[in-house]
Amino acid sequence: MIKLIFNFNSEKSKKIKKPKDELGGKGANLSQMGRMGLPVPPGFTISTKVCDLFYKNKKKLNYKIINQIKSELKIIEKNVKKKFGDLKNPLLLSVRSGARVSMPGMMDTILNLGLNDKTVIALSNKTSNGRFAKDSYRRFIQMYGNVVMGVESHNFEELIENYKLTKGVLLDTDLDEKDWDGLINDFKKIIKDKTNKVFPQDVYQQLLGAICAVFLSWESNRAKIYRKLNQIPSEWGTAVNVQAMVFGNMGNNCATGVVFTRNPSDGSKSIYGEYLINAQGEDVVAGTRTPQYITIKARKLAKVKDISMEESMPKVYLELKKILKKLENHYKDMQDVEFTVENNKLWILQTRSGKRTSKSAVKIAVDMVKENLISKKQAVLRIDPNSLDTLLHPTLDEKSEIKVIANGLPASPGAASGRVVFSSEEAQRLNDMMQDTILVRIETSPEDIQGMHAAKGILTARGGMTSHAAVVARGMGRPCVSGSSEIDINYEKKIFKAFSLVIKEGDIITIDGSSGRIILGEVQTVKPQISGDFSKLMSWADSMRKLKVRTNSETPLDTKIARDFGAEGIGLCRTEHMFFDEERILSVREMILSKTLEDRAKALTKLLPHQKKDFMEIFKIMSGLPVNVRLLDPPLHEFLPTSDRDILEIANVLKIDIREVKSRISELHEQNPMLGHRGCRLGISYPEIYEMQCRAIFEALAELKNKKIKAAFPEIMIPLVSTEAEIKIMKELVVDVAKKVQNEKKTSIEYLVGTMIELPRAAIKAKEIAKHAEFFSFGTNDLTQTTFGISRDDSGKFLNDYIDNKIFSIDPFVSIDDGVEDLIKIAVSKGKKQNKQIKLGICGEHGGDPKSINFCSEIGLDYVSCSPYRVPIARLAAAQAEMKKNKS
């Protein structure tokens, strides 16, 4: 017969090939610790294969399994010198589920199994603690009644509450042994009432019932939904762990605790943890008693007098220390270990990889490489790229007390405090007076760029993770909470409401762009410090990756930051952001409102030197690296004034009637600007605009060359192409201007011309488009919008309904959706078929998302591009993606 039950009692415990598959995560670790000779309370794991047999056998355990369980139980009894169901020295058991991966929705643990009306007396005698024994018994009945027999928890809770009311006490701890005796009877009665079954006194019946309950929980609705969302196959099944109970609360030579092999908050290499003498695991968590430190060092550092374990139980402490070292050496990772001391004997209940802060994760990984515990590759793979975000931005001081007044989307990481302002002008005015502000807008538009720069943080009521506010804030490295439907802004009254609370202009709030929280008042923030460990880890990652990482940037400041963060060029330089500068916006408006080609040309001539200067600066900062410049993209009406004052100003400049300006503005209005007169459609209608931009680029390059300054290598990108004809016509325009400038300046300039692939048709027709494009850059923001037919700016209204209904497991504007992926794959394959040498990159927001970066690596893109502050994340994610690719 096949072995289906494995004990973890000794070094001789059977080692199996794929322990996690067969024993589950918990079982595998227990088995490993057994083999290492560590003091694990004896027990056994029922294999995941039994779960399958259980369901095939009409949800029953067959007699062979039951016999195996009974014989394994005998071994435990021998081992601990107690007997299951014994009336003098009863063996109590814990029964726990354990799938390959930790899975919410499944039964967790039943403790103290083996107690009944008789064995509870034995326990009481053994511990000389009647109250403890009865309390344990009632807890067991409650757990068993709920999990195994299906009586809802509240039934038991209500009985306790009523009893306390009658007795006139508040806390459970106010109840004594006799009180529990009464409640035990009530509990048994309610089980009888609700299930028409008696709570089993037979300990074997208890055990088999608990094991079956674990298997049944594998197919509970919650577990099924979790599996579906996380793509866990239903065939995996769960294992069941049955283990002897040990007690840390049988006197002062007993204790219980939790310990980390290293410090999880700063990563330093010293044991860190808490313990309690004469206590059970629950007590450490419950907070009724203050836990004590494990080591003298930690106790002294914390300036605490309570004696440490190192002092109170020096021998046990030394044994624990040795075990911790063994465990870390074996698992090659920082461990989180639960232990119990029963009558001076140390028992290790559980070990697992410990949770840690981002900072300590980096330190631990780098230290372990130094200690030859892990390889550089393992170190790089061990860090969650997204966690780096907190290392690069100010974060809320975790010690501060905070009052969250509303929540929104975590649109751009970092925390900031400041006075509430409702307009960009006010943000600028206060900024000039050295006051910090938070710009609060229903939504932002390109007109707000200056104000967003001036503010310390941005909060919007509308718009998703890739709304204008979110994209721009991330680009600038400003914290941003977007799309908070919980706030209600009234510009007129200069207030916003968060539920019943009213916040006025000038009030101070704090936003946490990493969590989406909006907090009343000022909260201390912690500035990021980039450590040597971080740099080391990043340099390892760089040596492992193939995918290049560029940045999306258009200002010299951002470009500088990005290069410092390791950006290898610019993947998207949005030229329109350059248009909003105060000096230029008037010329831009003049250009747009011109009626004739001549007037437009005149206005464009004014803009030329500005754009040229912008490009010269950026090309210098990115010298030697590629810079991808996207020609004008947004619909022209985005640049037009909305306030009467601004309209009057432009009317005066143009010397035309204000009504005519208004009428022209209303003419340019669009129903769906996202699908309107923008991108290369502007270049087709007004080639003179693109000509000016190309001239600015080429003249900047020529001037740098003549000054012998090493410049960047330009790539000129045509936006929103959907047909072959568009890219063909636009490429001719670029080549034409390049020729002219080269002739005029008597120099030669190298450059590429290519296009964004950001419309489904462009992906479908990539073969034809690739005839004229030297590169494709996937604009996945717009591609996601058009593929789904969802506007980022409007999705806030139903995104929550979609996540509630599990239609989206993740916002498709955060990680590339698989439908969009299909289109990208089509484009890559068709583009390469036409032009093997075509350069491929991504410049949508997804370029900074690790999951999406993995996809980009899989399909063989050349680079990803993301906002400056995400560059390190992308570098790490790219390295991990490369390793995953080599593995598979």
Added chain:
Amino acid sequence: MIKLIFNFNSEKSKKIKKPKDELGGKGANLSQMGRMGLPVPPGFTISTKVCDLFYKNKKKLNYKIINQIKSELKIIEKNVKKKFGDLKNPLLLSVRSGARVSMPGMMDTILNLGLNDKTVIALSNKTSNGRFAKDSYRRFIQMYGNVVMGVESHNFEELIENYKLTKGVLLDTDLDEKDWDGLINDFKKIIKDKTNKVFPQDVYQQLLGAICAVFLSWESNRAKIYRKLNQIPSEWGTAVNVQAMVFGNMGNNCATGVVFTRNPSDGSKSIYGEYLINAQGEDVVAGTRTPQYITIKARKLAKVKDISMEESMPKVYLELKKILKKLENHYKDMQDVEFTVENNKLWILQTRSGKRTSKSAVKIAVDMVKENLISKKQAVLRIDPNSLDTLLHPTLDEKSEIKVIANGLPASPGAASGRVVFSSEEAQRLNDMMQDTILVRIETSPEDIQGMHAAKGILTARGGMTSHAAVVARGMGRPCVSGSSEIDINYEKKIFKAFSLVIKEGDIITIDGSSGRIILGEVQTVKPQISGDFSKLMSWADSMRKLKVRTNSETPLDTKIARDFGAEGIGLCRTEHMFFDEERILSVREMILSKTLEDRAKALTKLLPHQKKDFMEIFKIMSGLPVNVRLLDPPLHEFLPTSDRDILEIANVLKIDIREVKSRISELHEQNPMLGHRGCRLGISYPEIYEMQCRAIFEALAELKNKKIKAAFPEIMIPLVSTEAEIKIMKELVVDVAKKVQNEKKTSIEYLVGTMIELPRAAIKAKEIAKHAEFFSFGTNDLTQTTFGISRDDSGKFLNDYIDNKIFSIDPFVSIDDGVEDLIKIAVSKGKKQNKQIKLGICGEHGGDPKSINFCSEIGLDYVSCSPYRVPIARLAAAQAEMKKNKS
């Protein structure tokens, strides 16, 4: 050596397999007439193959070809007893191009070739008309100088104009022989000046130059562009026709004319045409003399005294009549024939299929089947489906004089006159007073539906062929001119400007929705009459097609019209249009503005009986046929009031503050409503709305069944699906309501549930979606919008630039674009892979476009659906598509 030149001089002229391929259209007909023994002026055709050789031989004719040309020329000389270049009786030639299909952009004709300073004297003597001879000579120099030698026409025209100024006369006819003599010298001089070459006196040099010019014109820019747009392969090449000139102006026994074998305006079977005695072809066209009728019957009918050809040249007339019959019998189509009588000898210069009105096209096709000339299939294939439009709508009386004041897009066919109104309310008010109106709006919105019904026609300044105005107007059968950027509307002043003209409210205008013209004042219109011939033709078409034709309709009136036009069900019943009815809109608004589920449910309860009634009526009219009902699609804000009066009204009904209503309206505002909270996204957020609609459908069916009235077969369509989860959840909702109603009403109802495929992601993920969909209906309007990223409502701003730049050869909202086609093909193939039985249709505007219908037939859809007035067009197009499919 291969034969490359073919003469058409006799019955023995060589017959070749694919005459059009080798001889071009014109040459093939000349050759055919030659073989039929008809009196064709002798000549020969240089094969299209020579065109290829010409380009391969460095754009020169090789000596073998030249020798063949010369020997063919000898045969002509013999035949007509004239000699090329002869000083007494010179042979003159015409040289004409002739590709397989008629192609603008290519050289057309050079006449009178063979004239030089000497032969012109011979011609003058022969015709006893010196002025005519000199005029012919100068025309020849002018044509040759331009076409062969490349001197721009205006050079010659300017010389004539200057000369007339000096002489003080206005018309060319005021110039005499001597005047032309002088100009001939000037012409020769200007050729010398411009080209540095002498106008050739050698007639052979003239001939070879003209032939080469024809070949060269095949690669002219205009010809290349035309070929590209019409997908004509460049390899086809052109043929050249060289033919002896005959003269209808050598005396009173000469004449020239054009004749149709049947009447092209009404299709009646009688010869119809015009001729002029002692005249050249040009004179018939120029209008300097009034042409006379061919037959006595026609002359009498027109009450004209001028003698007919039947009377003036009875023998020649009889010969002509016989020839016409022969030609029609041979070509089995109505022919348009050019002839010349030279000294009582009849010559047939050309024959081709004659242009005809839509009405006569139908009559001729049906008559020819009766006459056993053509088969029913040929008759069906011969009618352009789009031409039926004019048969179904009122058209402008062609005899009226009209003043076009502006142009727009021909958005919905038909013509209408009425008083200009600028609001739907005014349209209704005047309608109540029995006054006809034209509703003039910048653009229309669903709020205008009532006004559009009340008006006789709709004119908009914005929006394309598939804008709201266009779609709704076509659905209603109202004429509509949309997107007229030439008009400038001012609602405040109640005027619109068309260039400098100002039209006030109340002024009468006429719009022609078939041509896009906007006309001042009232124009007589001709009402359509559906003839028996039309019905016969349609019944033949029906027997030949497999593709079903449904209609897009939501009112009983439209549904009735569509069924009368032969619709086989409804492909798209837009339930939202039912919401705009005056009785209901208030409940709709109440439902939208409700804050709680309970209030919303209350408002929905009020709407239920209305929707149920709508469905009952439609299901009765379409009894026995499928009716596809689309659940609510547009974003809710489309239903909200915009005027203060309406806002106040709803505030009173809801008993809430008007400011709160306004704030709720502004909350519902969307940046890009096309990509917003609409379609099934509403069903996910507010399932109670879809539940009400499904209940209305099922209760309507149950009631009809209980009353034993045969109902339609319902298909319930979920709009704007992009993920599998959406259709799954929505299908469950429908099935759930169906079960409930069936239980309540104790009946069973058959129905299908399916989805629109109108988003790229839905096409890409069709396999997953088909798991839950029993049908797909391609919503190609939205699919085109999202595939291209173009909003129909905003495309007007750049569509012209796109057509000017040849980026679009056709508006992709009119005929399905090939990128969109690729997505549809993906969806069909993936959908069928999942579910072989899946029903497939199209309900976008393209469902009424013949080119798109052909595509639908090719990829195997089950049905197309279009607006009621396009149903006959679709039936015919579907039959033609089927025949094309069987052919290939």
